[in-house]
Amino acid sequence: MAPLISLRARLISANSHSFPSICLRRLNSNRRHYSKMPPRTHDCGIDAEPIYRTNSYVAVKVKISKDKDTRELDVLQALSALPKHHPGSSHINQLLDHFTIDGPNGFHECLVLEITGPNIDDAACSRLPATLVKVIAKQILQGLDFLAANDIAHGDLHTRNITLAVSDLSALSEADVVARLGKVETGPVTRLDGGPLEDNSPTQIIRPASFPTSDILPENPSVKIIDLGQAFFGNNAPRTLHNPIAVRAPEIVFGDQLNVRVDLWSAGCLAQIFELVTGQPPFASMQYPNSLVEQMLQEIPDELPTRWQAKWQVMQEELAKSRAKWPEDEGDEIFTLQEWLDECYDFHDREAGFTRKELASLAEAIGSMLRLEPSLRATKMSSGKADVTWGQ
Template sequence: MALSRTSARPRSIPSRRSLAFIVSWRAPTPLRPLFSTPIQPSQHRNLPTDWPTHSCDVDAEQLHHYCKGGYHPVHLGDSLNNGRYKILHKLGWGGYSTVWAARDTRNQTFVAIKIWVSEPTHNSRELTALRAIVTARSNRPGYQYLMTMQDYFQIHGPNGTHDYIITERLGPSVANFLDGYSGSVRLPGRLAKTIAKQTLSSLSFLHEHKIAHADLHTRNLAFTLPTSHEQDLLQKLGEPETAPVRQTDRQPLEPNQPIYFVRPTAYPINPKTPLYLNQTHRLRPSTLYIPLYYRAPEILFNNTLNHRVDLWSMGCVLFELITGQPPFDTFLITPPILVSQMLEMSGDTLPDCWQKQWYAINSKQLSDDEDRSFQSWLEQDLSKEDIIRVGALVGSMIRLEPSARASVNTVLQDAWFQAS
């Protein structure tokens, strides 16, 4: 396949801005401001839908989620797990968790701490996957690029019992890096190739151990960070910005609510640090929260899912790394438009089992417009042979029939990745 997008709307050149510090787990709703997609409505069954309004000068999680079954209130300087971990800064938040930078006083290292809401959710699936990775500890290629769990404990707080997952602290996401790299819209070819190879290697390790990632995209890939002293870390993270929380009805805050919010930190990028895979899931996931434009067609058609959803996503990741933009439109995308683009991109015929459903939902036609200068733009630092080879690799993974997709190892062993 040729490396050309199916949409007439190429992603605009992003302005240079401060980059968000990526956390190492995916929450069911995207984290803000770590991710550019808007926060989605909470899916907690027991959290209130009517709440007193509040105001705060810091954009953060909703105050009404600090309730029974909800978030655990955390403040800067708090000590956790018998004083072992000291809270230094906030990294992000999502619909089911908050994530914090902390100092491990026992090992004199810096870690990331994810604190789940106390209401039972699917966090047990994440915990199972992280434990499986620890159990599978190996010298095999790919393991060194995986985010691993360093500690786990529970805390009983005013809103219930909360799971705490400790991992190494990670840096910015690849998506943030793509947005901010020298004001350009794509990475240099050699760097993009290195990131792709590391991602394939770690994905191969997961699949060998019967674990599917199931949420693979550039916002769930993160760079590691060099070790540093606490003052050096805080200097890089910046002084925590806090703002008091006020309820507009002038009622006092509840004891189970934080007295202030902390703005999630930003972190400078370092293109030389190795890449780690983000959140993992067991094989055959039943519910996925991957962005629409990264979803494999079997997800859109509510088909049985297996590890091959990762192969489709990896094809999309490879395309975005090389070109700087996703293979499918991200602006006002709908499932019918996306399926049309999939058909055009892959050159496949829709499998018979999906035909009836497709005719039921197909209501839009895809524009044939195309950016004619796309290939010449890529050729600034990629040879024509590189472009052709990457196009073939993307095409081998973006196949509508899951069983027809090239495996991770097949792609990883391709001569293009084996070449220095």
């Protein structure tokens, strides 16, 4: 049995026909007939066998038809073939199978993956308790070390790509899982102009469901790093990455050669340490690359690498022109990384989970990953009682 818990429909433009419209069918006990289904307008030719043979709850990632890049599948297959001795291997979402469907909008690659709970951004709402930060940060660093040890970069590391496992899910019946998720909420799909739907459009969408917080934030949580859509092998790095600007490494901004150390920047910057501790990232998310680099230089005591200085000069000129049109408020404070960590942490009116001494140690650890020059970033991080050594 491999029931699908929920589907999420994206809002897309009227002329975008790359997304799948799928009618899901569940095999009954004898596996030869489908259970009762509503009328279908298209036969997508879904082979349920790859999903069925996992004998567990799974997640199915259906990619858009125009996406011809097989990099994600290549990386996931390479990871599946590796031994699982490394402690970080259990913190990377595993590929269980894959198949292709032929729908009204074209061919879609489907990845059958381990099912996980909500991401930590949704689960935590703001900053996490200190005890959970230490556990989660250690597991994330272990997962990244597993990737780096095999010369693989995730490439899109942020809090929404780190999920929490629901430990007892496999032991639950389908009815129990549905009960924990709550009543399924659906809504009709309509056109803004009031016209009829096209044949390749779904007629309904299902609101994403989530598990109660008590299910997903136990004393000893287990995390899974998901979405390897921008992952790459170190010997075949892309020209750029399209990750959130708040976690974008400087080598991405400056168009430099990429390697697995882009994950180190994201690890200290947003997904791993700073935002877990404070509830917000060290760099503003609502800004442009030029102002992002400016903030990096304010908070980080490094000299900008020589090879980037010519581009930075152009960026400064663009910033000056922009500010001449829209002058900034005067008196804005400039913080070092340590000062900003203290400021963000004390902003929350809660019982402190970290002492000042612990925050100082964290700032030092974060600073060792947030080095402008990628080759100077730390290759060994201490998390809790365990040392996590990064692959060279």
